[in-house]
Each structure stands twice: as structure tokens, then as C-alpha cells.
Amino acid sequence: MPLLDLPSELLDQVVWESIPEDFENLILSCRTLHEYGKPYIDQHTARKRQFHTMRIDACSDMSWLANFAIEPRIPFYANIVNLRGHVEIESEDDSEDDSTEGEYERVKQLVKALIKQSPYLAIKGIDTDFWVDMILSELGDGDGYACRSLFLGIFYLTLFPNVTNLTLPWHAPGRVFHHDHERATNQYELVLNAIAQKSRSKHNRRALGKLKCLTYTLLTNYKIYQPLQFLLPFLILPELEELRATSLTAIKFHQEFKWTYPDIHSNLRTIELKSCCMDAVGISELLAHTPKLTTLKYQHASKHHGMEAYWDSGEFVTAIEKKVGGQLKHLAITVAIDAINGIKAGVTSMHRFTQLETLELDLPVFYGPSIESGEKAGIVDTPPIPGYAKWTVNATPPLCRILPASIREFTLFAHFLRNAAIDSKAMLLLYNGFRTARPLCLPNLRQNSVGFLVRSRGQYIPRYEEICDRLEAEGVEHRVFMTNFWR
Known part of the structure; x- marks a missing residue:
């Protein structure tokens, strides 16, 4: 069945799914697809400019992960990622920004959901609750078992399918400062190995x-x-x-x-x-x-x-x-x-x-x-x-x-x-x-x-x-x- 013969709602979905990697080529292929892509052009252009290079302080607040949870496509725009630098991210959430306990809990729940839904943590032997605890601890919300951003940094790696130039975040030697060293080491090794193995698959967004x-x-x-x-x-x-x-x-x-x-x-x-x-x-x-x-x-x-x-x-x-x-x-x-x-x-x-x-x-x-x-x-x-x-x-x-x-x-x-x-x-x-x-x-x-x-x-x-x-x-x-x- 020719692509243009699909129902309009499916054509719209095809265009949406092409963002960001194939969006420009797709909407330039014919007038019809260009019309379907018009509502997304301005946002796509702005995101290309803002997110082509990302410098994320590995010990920053939860705003990056919260925005990734709200709009998972944002990290798809990144070609250069430096997890040792810091730049503020402008929230795409129009809701009023405040520092109330209720807002903080809302953001924390978004981050928890993003972590637990990760396909890189959904493999045998991975304890998602452990990763949630470690990442929140490294973000300043935990019981003090911070690992100097090791777990947070590794989790960030699972979000970038189009990065070509990466600077890793760990200033310290990567030792795991945790009461259960063997468990912690096993957890991050499993995820790093999952990233390595999945990167060799044919999936476009690995x-x-x-x-x-x-x-x-x-x-x-x-x-x-x-x-x-x-x-x-x-x-x-x-x-x-x-x-x-x-x-x-x-x-x-x-x-x-x-x-x-x-x-x-x-x-x-x-x-x-x-x-x-x-x-x-x-x-x-x-x-x-x-x-x-x-x-x-x-x-x-x-x-x-x-x-x-x-x-x-x-x-x-x-x-x-x-x-x-x-x-x-x-x-x-x-x-x-x-x-x-x-x-x-x-x-x-x-x-x-x-x-x-x-x-x-x-x-x-x-x-x-x-x-x-x-x-x-x-x-x-x-x-x-x-x-x-x-x-x-x-x-x-x-x-x-x-x-x-x-x-x-x-x-x-x-x-x-x-x-x-x-x-x-x-x-x-x-x-x-x-x-x-x-x-x-x-x-x-x-x-x-x-x-x-x-x-x-x-x-x-x-x-x-x-x-x-x-x-x-x-x-x-x-x-x-x-x-x-x-x-």
C-alpha cells in the first residue's frame, strides 16, 4: 500500500515518528508530507538549535530527567554530550514553576517513572528499585550513599541514540561508595554491558x-x-x-x-x-x-x-x-x-x-x-x-x-x-x-x-x-x- 494512501491519522503518526532523525528528509519528499509536518517544524528547528550540544552537570537537579520524562525525544537531538559540564535546560512544561513540596514530589515521580520504564533496566538481574535509590541519592534525595554520579551518569547514557561525541562525567576513579559494593558493581556492569550489546542491534534508536x-x-x-x-x-x-x-x-x-x-x-x-x-x-x-x-x-x-x-x-x-x-x-x-x-x-x-x-x-x-x-x-x-x-x-x-x-x-x-x-x-x-x-x-x-x-x-x-x-x-x-x- 503506497504511503500516501494511508489514512490521515496514520500519516500524521508517520511524520511524528520520524522526528528528529528523518523528519526533514521526509517532509521535503513531497507536498503532502510537508503539509503534515508543518505543525512540528518550528519546534523541531528550535530543539535542533538548543539540544545539538548538551552539557549536563552530573550532580545537577532533576530538571533534565524530568524534561526527558515529559518529552522523551529531547535527548534524540543531542550529537555532542558532555556529562561534566552544566547548562540550564528550559522547561517545556507550561505549568507554573515553584519549589513547593508538591511540585518536587511531582518531578520526583516523573524521574522514577523514567528510570523504571528504561529498556536497559528491564533485563535479568537488574534491580530497578536499587537504580532509583542510587540515582535519587546522587541527585540529593537519598540516604547518603552517593556514588559520585556513577549511576546517574550511566543512566544518562541509555537516553542518547544519536550522540557522536561523548565526554564521560566521572571525576573520581569510579569506585562505588556504597554499603553493598559487590551488588552495586554488579548492577552498573549489567547496564553497561546491556548498552554495549544493544548498540550492535539494527534498531535505529539504540x-x-x-x-x-x-x-x-x-x-x-x-x-x-x-x-x-x-x-x-x-x-x-x-x-x-x-x-x-x-x-x-x-x-x-x-x-x-x-x-x-x-x-x-x-x-x-x-x-x-x-x-x-x-x-x-x-x-x-x-x-x-x-x-x-x-x-x-x-x-x-x-x-x-x-x-x-x-x-x-x-x-x-x-x-x-x-x-x-x-x-x-x-x-x-x-x-x-x-x-x-x-x-x-x-x-x-x-x-x-x-x-x-x-x-x-x-x-x-x-x-x-x-x-x-x-x-x-x-x-x-x-x-x-x-x-x-x-x-x-x-x-x-x-x-x-x-x-x-x-x-x-x-x-x-x-x-x-x-x-x-x-x-x-x-x-x-x-x-x-x-x-x-x-x-x-x-x-x-x-x-x-x-x-x-x-x-x-x-x-x-x-x-x-x-x-x-x-x-x-x-x-x-x-x-x-x-x-x-x-x-
């Missing part, structure tokens, strides 16, 4: 089904961190291409990361991790499931109780090589200033990065014995295997023997760790004979520079003038950058 860029921002602080495992359900979202996150951990035997979706890989193309604490095992488990990854930026930092205070940068880079060395085009491996005590083993070869075009590395990643020697510096202080001498800075190989031949742009960041007491001689050795060897070893290199990172102007850099003379003689650009503790 939550986060169109998400392309995810930003997860915690403070870059020694005591603040979140296990990467918490974000796993987001990593299998079907359209997700970019992940930017801070203060994540993935450490064997401590903050372990396991990929629990054996038949699903991630579509991530770009991963940027700042002030994160991961070892070779953790990064391997992640990269084993990112077959489309082309850009990886990782900044290492030790976390509370000395997690990875002595970092094995050699094993870490080798793990990246094994998993995605043949596909990465852009790579950065850096270390937050004064965020570690030393390097267990250093980087001595990157030749298996066959497609790499741009590369950024930190001086500390080279400052340690080779992984082939079996030696591990630091607290363990494992001696080298027979045939290898104990490492000293004099064993630092030149860059032309380390870097892959494919790179076009290379930047070395030089800062000198206070605790590790890195010798400036490492810099001189890295660039020894660079100009002569460059045409043969690095034929594609077009831009090459060194950035000295300092906290204040005039900060002493060991052997600075000697290093600069060497760099200039080898044809390497250099400059000094102001930076802070956590870069």
Missing part, C-alpha cells in the same frame, strides 16, 4: 549506537586512576573510532585487563592515553582487539602504591610492535615528568613498525638495558644473561639504529628524571653520527626535532650547550618548552 569519539577524563593525579576494564563495554560500540582517556590502569596481577567479548573486535582507529599506567601485558590485551588502529599515543605515569614506578618501556614498545606494528601510522610514547622512578629495560629497536609515519618518543624510554639482555634495572635488578655486560649509559645505541626507516617526522622530548638521574650523555649518544647515517637509515625523514621540557624559564638542563652544539652539527632542530608536572 543508545550510543552512533558514537564515534569517547573522552574519559579523570584528574592526572598519582592517587586517581580507573581500571581500563571499566571502559571495555564502550570499546565494542560499533561506530566508535576515537578514544581519549586519562589515568587508566592495566597492570598484570593488579589492575588486570581482560577482553571478555571473544567474537567482537573494536573499530577504534585512534587511541590517546594520558597519565596512564600500563604494562606490556595490559597494552597487548587491548591492541590484540584493535585491527583498524592507526594512531596510538601513550603517556606513562606511576600510580598509587608505586604501580609501575619502574617501567619496562622496552617490553611495552615491543608488545605494541607485535600487535599493531604493521599498521600503525602515528605513534607517541612519552613519560609524565617525575611520574616514575626509573626504566627496567629500554627501547633499542623499532624496525617492525613498517608503516609508521610520525613518531614522538621521550628520552627516558631509551634509558635502560635491552630486553634481549634479560637485565632488568630498578628494585628487582635482574642481572644480564651470559654474554651481555651490565648496562651503563655508554650502551645507548644511536637513533639511526633504533628508528624505523618509514618515518617522516620524528620528535624526541628530553627531560631529565629527578629520581632516575638520567645522564645527559644519553642524548649525545643517541644523536652520534646522525647526519651521516640519516640518508641510508632514515631515507623518508623530513622533519626531525628535539624539545627540552622544563618547568620554569632558566631551569638548569645538564650539559645543555654541549647537547645543542651536537644537535646543530647533526642537523637537528631544537627548542625549549614550558610544561607542568603532568604533561
Whole structure:
């Protein structure tokens, strides 16, 4: 039956159901449908302008959820959602706004109904009463078991089917401050998994089904961190291409990361991790499931109780090589200033990065014995295997023997760790004979520079003038950058 032959009330319903995703295309398809759409055009236009970008304070009052309960289509308009910002929402309810107890109860009942009617809470094992209690508590109406907006933030995620750019709300590490920790953890994990699974269905309005860029921002602080495992359900979202996150951990035997979706890989193309604490095992488990990854930026930092205070940068880079060395085009491996005590083993070869075009590395990643020697510096202080001498800075190989031949742009960041007491001689050795060897070893290199990172102007850099003379003689650009503790 042709669409236009439907009764008028059904045609009106078709137009209404098309709002907002297909509304404009539908009413422009013919004069008849345009006439049916006229009553909705002004409202649709106003909502597009107002709700394209939403910044919601995760600890705000109930006005957002109450308006979503009154008009569930409002969140459908959102393409950019920041659950860490705040902007007032103008109520579409014409009733008089007051702060009476009766009005507050009316709003609370709307919010309760919205929570209990959610299809993401209507699955086996989900306790909707528990979610109501937790969300109302986080909104300031409860018994004090607030979870720092974790449950409220997760519930918000279930409401946005058209968001493409999302910033998550949790400033704290995501710990559940609740008298029943195991129960609370089980509840939010069930809902996050439901979001992940439903996002891969063919339903047009599946939550986060169109998400392309995810930003997860915690403070870059020694005591603040979140296990990467918490974000796993987001990593299998079907359209997700970019992940930017801070203060994540993935450490064997401590903050372990396991990929629990054996038949699903991630579509991530770009991963940027700042002030994160991961070892070779953790990064391997992640990269084993990112077959489309082309850009990886990782900044290492030790976390509370000395997690990875002595970092094995050699094993870490080798793990990246094994998993995605043949596909990465852009790579950065850096270390937050004064965020570690030393390097267990250093980087001595990157030749298996066959497609790499741009590369950024930190001086500390080279400052340690080779992984082939079996030696591990630091607290363990494992001696080298027979045939290898104990490492000293004099064993630092030149860059032309380390870097892959494919790179076009290379930047070395030089800062000198206070605790590790890195010798400036490492810099001189890295660039020894660079100009002569460059045409043969690095034929594609077009831009090459060194950035000295300092906290204040005039900060002493060991052997600075000697290093600069060497760099200039080898044809390497250099400059000094102001930076802070956590870069």
C-alpha cells in the first residue's frame, strides 16, 4: 500500500515518528508530507538549535530527567554530550514553576517513572528499585550513599541514540561508595554491558549506537586512576573510532585487563592515553582487539602504591610492535615528568613498525638495558644473561639504529628524571653520527626535532650547550618548552 494512501491519522503518526532523525528528509519528499509536518517544524528547528550540544552537570537537579520524562525525544537531538559540564535546560512544561513540596514530589515521580520504564533496566538481574535509590541519592534525595554520579551518569547514557561525541562525567576513579559494593558493581556492569550489546542491534534508536569519539577524563593525579576494564563495554560500540582517556590502569596481577567479548573486535582507529599506567601485558590485551588502529599515543605515569614506578618501556614498545606494528601510522610514547622512578629495560629497536609515519618518543624510554639482555634495572635488578655486560649509559645505541626507516617526522622530548638521574650523555649518544647515517637509515625523514621540557624559564638542563652544539652539527632542530608536572 503506497504511503500516501494511508489514512490521515496514520500519516500524521508517520511524520511524528520520524522526528528528529528523518523528519526533514521526509517532509521535503513531497507536498503532502510537508503539509503534515508543518505543525512540528518550528519546534523541531528550535530543539535542533538548543539540544545539538548538551552539557549536563552530573550532580545537577532533576530538571533534565524530568524534561526527558515529559518529552522523551529531547535527548534524540543531542550529537555532542558532555556529562561534566552544566547548562540550564528550559522547561517545556507550561505549568507554573515553584519549589513547593508538591511540585518536587511531582518531578520526583516523573524521574522514577523514567528510570523504571528504561529498556536497559528491564533485563535479568537488574534491580530497578536499587537504580532509583542510587540515582535519587546522587541527585540529593537519598540516604547518603552517593556514588559520585556513577549511576546517574550511566543512566544518562541509555537516553542518547544519536550522540557522536561523548565526554564521560566521572571525576573520581569510579569506585562505588556504597554499603553493598559487590551488588552495586554488579548492577552498573549489567547496564553497561546491556548498552554495549544493544548498540550492535539494527534498531535505529539504540543508545550510543552512533558514537564515534569517547573522552574519559579523570584528574592526572598519582592517587586517581580507573581500571581500563571499566571502559571495555564502550570499546565494542560499533561506530566508535576515537578514544581519549586519562589515568587508566592495566597492570598484570593488579589492575588486570581482560577482553571478555571473544567474537567482537573494536573499530577504534585512534587511541590517546594520558597519565596512564600500563604494562606490556595490559597494552597487548587491548591492541590484540584493535585491527583498524592507526594512531596510538601513550603517556606513562606511576600510580598509587608505586604501580609501575619502574617501567619496562622496552617490553611495552615491543608488545605494541607485535600487535599493531604493521599498521600503525602515528605513534607517541612519552613519560609524565617525575611520574616514575626509573626504566627496567629500554627501547633499542623499532624496525617492525613498517608503516609508521610520525613518531614522538621521550628520552627516558631509551634509558635502560635491552630486553634481549634479560637485565632488568630498578628494585628487582635482574642481572644480564651470559654474554651481555651490565648496562651503563655508554650502551645507548644511536637513533639511526633504533628508528624505523618509514618515518617522516620524528620528535624526541628530553627531560631529565629527578629520581632516575638520567645522564645527559644519553642524548649525545643517541644523536652520534646522525647526519651521516640519516640518508641510508632514515631515507623518508623530513622533519626531525628535539624539545627540552622544563618547568620554569632558566631551569638548569645538564650539559645543555654541549647537547645543542651536537644537535646543530647533526642537523637537528631544537627548542625549549614550558610544561607542568603532568604533561
